[in-house]
Amino acid sequence: MPKAVVSEEKRRRRRPTRGGRVLSERLIVDTALRLLREHGSSGLSARRLGLALDCDPSTLYRYFRGMDELTLAIGDTLIGQALSGWSPTGDWRDDLRALGRRIHQAYVAHPQAAVLTTSRVTGRANELAADEAVLGVLRAAGLPVAAAVRVYHAFIDQTLAFAALDAASLALPNAALRAEDEVWSTYARLPATTHPHLAEAAPLLATEMVLSAYPSALELLLDAVATRLAAA
Amino acid sequence: MPKAVVSEEKRRRRRPTRGGRVLSERLIVDTALRLLREHGSSGLSARRLGLALDCDPSTLYRYFRGMDELTLAIGDTLIGQALSGWSPTGDWRDDLRALGRRIHQAYVAHPQAAVLTTSRVTGRANELAADEAVLGVLRAAGLPVAAAVRVYHAFIDQTLAFAALDAASLALPNAALRAEDEVWSTYARLPATTHPHLAEAAPLLATEMVLSAYPSALELLLDAVATRLAAA
DNA sequence: ACGTAAGGTCAACTGTGTTGGCATAAGAGT
DNA sequence: ACTCTTATGCCAACACAGTTGACCTTACGT
Numbered sequence: 001m002p003k004a005v006v007s008e009e010k011r012r013r014r015r016p017t018r019g020g021r022v023l024s025e026r027l028i029v030d031t032a033l034r035l036l037r038e039h040g041s042s043g044l045s046a047r048r049l050g051l052a053l054d055c056d057p058s059t060l061y062r063y064f065r066g067m068d069e070l071t072l073a074i075g076d077t078l079i080g081q082a083l084s085g086w087s088p089t090g091d092w093r094d095d096l097r098a099l100g101r102r103i104h105q106a107y108v109a110h111p112q113a114a115v116l117t118t119s120r121v122t123g124r125a126n127e128l129a130a131d132e133a134v135l136g137v138l139r140a141a142g143l144p145v146a147a148a149v150r151v152y153h154a155f156i157d158q159t160l161a162f163a164a165l166d167a168a169s170l171a172l173p174n175a176a177l178r179a180e181d182e183v184w185s186t187y188a189r190l191p192a193t194t195h196p197h198l199a200e201a202a203p204l205l206a207t208e209m210v211l212s213a214y215p216s217a218l219e220l221l222l223d224a225v226a227t228r229l230a231a232a
Numbered sequence: 233m234p235k236a237v238v239s240e241e242k243r244r245r246r247r248p249t250r251g252g253r254v255l256s257e258r259l260i261v262d263t264a265l266r267l268l269r270e271h272g273s274s275g276l277s278a279r280r281l282g283l284a285l286d287c288d289p290s291t292l293y294r295y296f297r298g299m300d301e302l303t304l305a306i307g308d309t310l311i312g313q314a315l316s317g318w319s320p321t322g323d324w325r326d327d328l329r330a331l332g333r334r335i336h337q338a339y340v341a342h343p344q345a346a347v348l349t350t351s352r353v354t355g356r357a358n359e360l361a362a363d364e365a366v367l368g369v370l371r372a373a374g375l376p377v378a379a380a381v382r383v384y385h386a387f388i389d390q391t392l393a394f395a396a397l398d399a400a401s402l403a404l405p406n407a408a409l410r411a412e413d414e415v416w417s418t419y420a421r422l423p424a425t426t427h428p429h430l431a432e433a434a435p436l437l438a439t440e441m442v443l444s445a446y447p448s449a450l451e452l453l454l455d456a457v458a459t460r461l462a463a464a
Numbered sequence: 465a466c467g468t469a470a471g472g473t474c475a476a477c478t479g480t481g482t483t484g485g486c487a488t489a490a491g492a493g494t
Numbered sequence: 495a496c497t498c499t500t501a502t503g504c505c506a507a508c509a510c511a512g513t514t515g516a517c518c519t520t521a522c523g524t
Contacts, residue, residue, distance in 0.1 A: 006470070015471055015520060023471090046512060056473050058514075063471095067512065119400035123415035128427060131419075135429035148429075149436040154445040161393030168351035183355035187363075195360060197367035197380075204381040213386040220452045247489060247502055255502090278481060288504050290483075299481065466524085473518075480511065488503080494496085 006062070019054025025063055028053065029077050032070060033113055041112035041171045072124065075117030080126035082106035083133065092141035093222055099134055100159045100218050107163035108212075114167035118160050131156070142229060151225055158221060162214035169210075184209060251286025257295055260285065261309050264302060265345055273344035273403045304356065307349030312358035314338035315365065324373035325454055331366060332391045332450050339395035340444075346399035350392050363388070374461060383457055390453060394446035401442075416441065 014022045021027070031052050035044050046067060050057035064070040082102040088095045107114035121127070134155060138148040172180065187195075188202035198205075246254045253259070263284050267276050278299060282289035296302040314334040320327050339346035353359070366387060370380040404412065419427075420434035430437075 014522095017472070045510080047510075057512085058474085059472055061513075119397050121401075121412050121415055123418055128419075128422070128430065132427045132430050135433055139429055139432075145433055146436060149433050149440050150448075152433070153440050153443075154448055157394065157397055157445045158390075158449060161397045162389065164396060165351050165389055165393045169353075180353050183353055186355055187360075190360070195364045197371055198360065198364050200371075201367055201377055201381050201384070204378060208381050208385050211385075213389045216382075216386055217390060217449075217453075220456050221449075224452050249503070277479075279479075289481085290505080291503055293482075294502055468521105468523090470519105470521085472520090474516090475514105477514080478512090481509095483508080484506095486503105486505080488501100490499105490501085492497100492499085494498105 017053065017055035017059070021054060023053065023055065023059065023063065025073065028060065028063055028070070029073050032074055033077070033110060036074075036112040036116075037110065041115040043112070044116075071116050072120060072122040074113050075120055076122050076124035076126045078106045078110060078113060078117065079103065079130050081109075083126060083130055086133075088133070088137060088140075090140075092137050093226065095137045096134070096155065096222060096225070097218065099130070099137070100155065101215075103130065103159050104163045104166070104212075104214050107160075108166050108170060111167040111170035114163060115171045118164035118167065138225075141225075143225075147228065151221075151228075155221060158217060159214075162212065162217060166212045166214065181206075249285065249287035249291070253286060255285065255287065255291070255295065257305065260292065260295055260302070261305050264306055265309070265342060268306075268344040268348075269342065273347040275344070276348075303348050304352060304354040306345050307352055308354050308356035308358045310338050310342060310345060310349065311335065311362050313341075315358060315362055318365075320365070320369060320372075322372075324369050325458070327369045328366070328387065328454060328457070329450065331362070331369070332387065333447075335362065335391050336395045336398070336444075336446050339392075340398050340402060343399040343402035346395060347403045350396035350399065370457075373457075375457075379460065383453075383460075387453060390449060391446075394444065394449060398444045398446065413438075 016022050028049070032044055032049060035048055035052055039048070044067075046057040046060055049060060053059075060070070064073065082105070086098065086102060089098075107118060131152070134152050135148060138151055139145070143151065169180070184202070184206045187198050187205060190199050190202070192199040248254050260281070264276055264281060267280055267284055271280070276299075278289040278292055281292060292302070296305065314337070318330065318334060321330075339350060363384070366384050367380055370383055371377070375383065401412070416434070416438045419430050419437060422431050422434070424431040
């Protein structure tokens with residue numbers, strides 16, 4: 001019960017666990033990501049993490065104040081992955097599109113983790129860097145501060161929102177996935193008298209709904225920004 | 233232990249609980265909504281629900297296969313509330329806007345419940361009705377089936393995605409809310425050398441980020457549909 | 465070489481979803 | 495009105511969750 005967790009830089013003495021591994025924030029987060037992938041979004045627990053790291057669950061509390069703080073760290077790691085290797089080209093439209101796609105993709109690449117962490121503001125390093133990047137692109141494009149903030153808001157919310165939604169359906173355990181398939185094919189069996197449009201659209205729905213609507217939504221937003229820039 | 237839950241219509245014998253109340257799906261869902269509002273999105277549990285209904289937690293399994301199915305029922309109730317009293321005017325743009333706002337609003341009005349249920353396809357009655365309504369509006373506007381399905385997809389995903397995001401920040405317990413405020417004001421204290429754009433935008437961010445970006449995103453989508461209709 | 469405290473471990477607490485077995489009263493059929 | 499059936503309530507128990515306080519040990523700064 002560390003009242004205060006020692007920050008990663010201040011960490012001095014590294015004692016190995018009984019299994020011989022030396023812990024670190026990094027190692028814990030990576031292992032958590034692995035567990036999430038293997039056991040689904042509800043498959044991460046202090047106990048399982050302890051098992052995987054061969055340490056007592058309570059040890060984790062030396063590194064994070066609780067499972068919630070660990071969750072935030074996982075989220076920040078995802079954003080870090082999204083940004084790694086990116087640099088602005090100078091074309092605001094390309095840059096914004098790339099940032100949006102990268103963030104969306106990073107979350108969707110870890111759906112089980114994304115489910116836990118989207119829609120949480122962490123204020124950690126990588127998230128700050130991402131916000132700074134987006135605002136920088138918009139300001140460089142010529143938007144005044146106030147407008148840039150509004151666009152930034154729509155942009156980041158839209159990206160995270162779609163990421164969350166897309167991740168959620170990807171993260172469903174197999175059983176639930178098959179259940180959702182059932183639902184869509186149920187649509188096909190609906191009587192045309194009560195649900196004519198659903199019955200008509202059913203075959204198309206089954207194929208359309210497995211794709212993400214994010215790319216088209218993103219282009220819509222970019223168009224809107226272009227219009228605003230042209231008007232000024 | 234009930235392998236199969238008896239469906240609501242087939243329910244015959246209504247025995248009151250020890251507290252004298254007669255249970256029903258409806259009563260259970262309503263009580264769950266109350267608990268969610270009072271105790272937050274993680275405040276719903278079989279045991280607490282049992283306590284509130286004055287019945288044994290296991291009794292709930294006579295009505296729902298598990299907490300997950302109860303969750304889906306809650307979600308469907310929200311959609312039902314969104315649709316209740318709505319009818320099409322014939323103006324596709326007004327109708328679509330109204331549907332979007334109503335659904336978004338219904339979720340945001342129950343943020344704690346929305347957090348649990350957005351991004352879950354239930355296939356229950358009210359959800360079917362909503363899907364049918366949206367498709368009906370689009371077809372009546374003159375869109376061919378394939379296009380209507382694509383727009384429907386973007387529309388419904390966008391609405392749910394923003395609802396989820398907006399609900400999530402509304403549903404944060406007070407402590408976390410204050411923590412998020414902290415984060416935004418931390419932005420203001422960032423050194424302008426490392427994060428110039430964030431530092432500049434900080435005061436605007438603090439006020440902008442508490443508003444929903446959904447209304448503007450919705451108008452963007454409606455514009456896109458109008459363009460497509462005009463082209464045909 | 466020593467003393468300190470970081471950080472590992474252990475045991476225990478409360479709360480969770482879920483299930484199998486049992487009991488009872490509501491309603492159907494006569 | 496009497497029975498018979500069974501829907502639906504209750505109880506006890508299970509394995510799992512997060513979290514904490516006390517304890518111990520070993521790596522490091524001096």
